[in-house]
Amino acid sequence: MVGAVAHAPILAPVGERRLVVGAAVVRGGRLLACRRTRPPEAAGRWELPGGKVEPDEDPAAALVRELAEELGVDAVVTGWLDATVPIRETHELRVATVTVEHWTPRPAEHDRLRWLAADELDDVDWLEPDRPFLAELRDRLPVRPS
Numbered sequence: 665m666v667g668a669v670a671h672a673p674i675l676a677p678v679g680e681r682r683l684v685v686g687a688a689v690v691r692g693g694r695l696l697a698c699r700r701t702r703p704p705e706a707a708g709r710w711e712l713p714g715g716k717v718e719p720d721e722d723p724a725a726a727l728v729r730e731l732a733e734e735l736g737v738d739a740v741v742t743g744w745l746d747a748t749v750p751i752r753e754t755h756e757l758r759v760a761t762v763t764v765e766h767w768t769p770r771p772a773e774h775d776r777l778r779w780l781a782a783d784e785l786d787d788v789d790w791l792e793p794d795r796p797f798l799a800e801l802r803d804r805l806p807v808r809p810s
């Protein structure tokens with residue numbers, strides 16, 4: 665038994681992990697998805713713009729900072745989705761809704777941006793932790809007439 669305990673993975677409980685914040689930016693009824701370029705194992709995968717919250721940093725302030733750094737836009741956080749989703753063993757993802765008044769992005773870290781309608785959210789290869797948020801995000805987007 666001692667051996668089994670010694671070899672158990674050390675998983676930090678949700679809440680003790682370092683927080684990563686992602687932004688749900690919606691314009692014209694579509695959600696912004698960004699394609700990563702690094703690290704190699706995540707390059708080509710899609711995510712919400714955002715990043716790691718620094719120690720003692722307010723999560724909303726961190727998201728505003730990340731959107732300025734990554735996209736060169738000035739964002740306002742308007743609310744948070746309910747879920748908190750683990751990222752590997754060390755981090756956890758929360759997602760906020762944001763508004764961006766003047767949308768003139770200068771992508772500094774992503775090689776492609778896409779605006780996805782409700783029925784297109786499954787068209788890109790999202791990072792795994794983002795997938796549990798898609799149903800709630802889809803519900804917030806208008807349904808397109810078929």
Ligand SMILES: Nc1nc2c([nH]c(=O)n2[C@H]2C[C@H](O)[C@@H](COP(=O)(O)OP(=O)(O)OP(=O)(O)O)O2)c(=O)[nH]1
Pocket residue numbers: 684685686711712713714715716717751755757791792793794
């Ligand atoms: N930004 C962002 N990161 C995500 C999402 N989903 C997800 O699993 N992640 C992961 C990818 C990375 O392992 C981690 C965030 O790292 P990052 O590289 O984007 O953050 P950062 O700019 O603050 O990082 P750093 O390189 O300066 O340390 O969280 C998402 O929707 N947005």
